[in-house]
Every structure is written in structure tokens, then in C-alpha cells.
Amino acid sequence: VDHLRQVLLVLRKNHLFANVDKCTFCVDNVIFLGFVVSKNGVHVDPEKIKAIQEWPIPTNVSEVRRFHGLASFYRCFVPNFSTLASPLNELVKKDVVFLWQENHNFAFQELKQKLTQAAVLALPNFTKTFELECDASGIGIGVVLLQGGHRIGYFNEKLHGAALNYPTYDKDLYALVRALQTWEHYLMTKEFVIHSDHESLKYLRAKVN
Numbered sequence: 001v002d003h004l005r006q007v008l009l010v011l012r013k014n015h016l017f018a019n020v021d022k023c024t025f026c027v028d029n030v031i032f033l034g035f036v037v038s039k040n041g042v043h044v045d046p047e048k049i050k051a052i053q054e055w056p057i058p059t060n061v062s063e064v065r066r067f068h069g070l071a072s073f074y075r076c077f078v079p080n081f082s083t084l085a086s087p088l089n090e091l092v093k094k095d096v097v098f099l100w101q102e103n104h105n106f107a108f109q110e111l112k113q114k115l116t117q118a119a120v121l122a123l124p125n126f127t128k129t130f131e132l133e134c135d136a137s138g139i140g141i142g143v144v145l146l147q148g149g150h151r152i153g154y155f156n157e158k159l160h161g162a163a164l165n166y167p168t169y170d171k172d173l174y175a176l177v178r179a180l181q182t183w184e185h186y187l188m189t190k191e192f193v194i195h196s197d198h199e200s201l202k203y204l205r206a207k208v209n
Contacts, residue, residue: 034073041120041150044074052115057108061098064091071111075156077118082158083140084110089158122150130192132179136171139164143179145186155182172196 004025011018024030029038034045051070058064068088075081087107091098124130125147133144142156157178159171166174176194180187 037123039123041122043120044077044115044118048074049116052112055112057105058100061092064088064098067108068092071115074115074118076153077121078111078114078156079144079154080137080140080142080156081111081114081154082156083137083142084114086139086158119151122147122152124152124186126190129190130183130186132176132187132192132194132196134172134175134179134194134196136168136175141171141175141178143175143182145179145183152186153183155179 010016029036031037031045034048036043036045048070055067055070058067068085071078071085072081078084084107087103088111090096091100091104128147130152131146133146135142140156140158142154144154145152155178159166163171163174176196
């Protein structure tokens with residue numbers, strides 16, 4: 001009720017209006033833009049999970065793009081999404097002949113499994129400290145945003161061009177930069193904790209000194 005009052009006060013202050021017919025009050029959870037939001041956190045809409053489970057093996061580039069588009073919408077639930085989806089990305093590149101092979105099928109099935117078994121993500125609490133866990137591999141970077149051990153979201157990105165040749169400590173630093181850009185609205189207002197590879201941080205500290 002307190003939160004509802006705050007929202008209504010903000011609407012009144014800014015002379016904004018809400019359509020009562022499209023509002024939902026006093027419920028345990030609400031489906032919003034393909035997500036189910038409750039006091040326990042955020043998870044994927046069960047109807048979307050069903051659609052992903054029943055998605056047939058793609059037979060052409062357009063079908064791969066449609067599946068990848070749906071999967072990408074929920075990438076914040078899947079660690080290492082970019083790395084997992086890499087074979088499918090290669091398949092839809094311009095001038096690439098469509099040929100569905102074992103690596104494409106593995107990526108397709110793995111993404112389906114990860115998405116249909118995606119855990120509930122916690123809601124951010126701005127009275128608690130945010131934490132970042134950064135990691136980098138040969139072809140990608142990944143970051144987890146947490147609070148008190150509870151995962152709030154995942155960010156991951158496949159590396160391209162010169163970034164593929166970065167040393168590990170530079171990839172770790174790049175992962176941190178991308179995390180700050182992605183979650184700026186959470187992180188820039190207060191102190192937060194970074195967890196990363198100790199040797200890389202030691203090297204960077206030495207370079208600064």
C-alpha cells in the first residue's frame with residue numbers, strides 16, 4: 001500500500017494519468033512485458049517458457065533469427081548467454097549458407113534448457129550494497145549483479161575484433177566497464193563491491209603505481 005501511495009503521488013505531482021481499466025491492484029504478482037514480478041523477484045512468463053520449450057528446430061535463417069530474438073529478450077537470466085548463442089549468431093551472418101550442424105543444435109538445445117530452467121532474479125534493494133562478479137573467457141565477458149548472494153541479473157557479451165586479443169586483465173577491466181554502463185542506474189549513486197580475478201587486479205594496481 002505504501003508503494004502504491006508513492007506511485008500515485010508521483011503521478012499526481014507530474015500531472016500524469018493512469019487508465020483504471022488497465023491497472024491491477026493488491027495482487028501477489030503481475031505479468032509485465034513478458035516477466036512475472038512478485039515480492040520474491042522476477043522470472044520468465046510461463047507462457048514464454050512454454051513457447052520456448054515447444055520451439056521446433058529451425059529450418060532456415062529467418063527461424064533462427066526469431067528464436068534468437070526471443071532468447072535474447074531473456075538473456076539477463078542466462079549466464080554466458082553470448083558464448084552459448086555464438087554458433088547461432090554465426091549462422092545468420094550475411095552471405096553464410098544455412099547449414100544446420102551439431103554445434104548449432106547444441107547451442108539451440110542448451111539455450112532452450114537454460115531459459116526454461118531460469119532461476120528467479122531478486123529485486124534490487126537500494127538500502128543494501130550491490131556487488132559485481134566479473135569474468136572473462138577467450139571469446140566473451142560475463143558479469144553478475146548481486147546483493148547478499150542473491151542474483152539480480154546477468155550481463156554477457158561476445159568479444160569481437162581486437163578485443164579478442166586483449167590480455168585477461170584487460171578483458172576483466174572491459175567487463176567491469178560494460179557492467180557499469182549497463183547498470184549505471186543501480187551503481188552510480190552509492191559504493192559497490194567488485195569481485196574479480198585477484199591476479200588481474202594486482203597487475204592493474206601495479207600498472208597504476
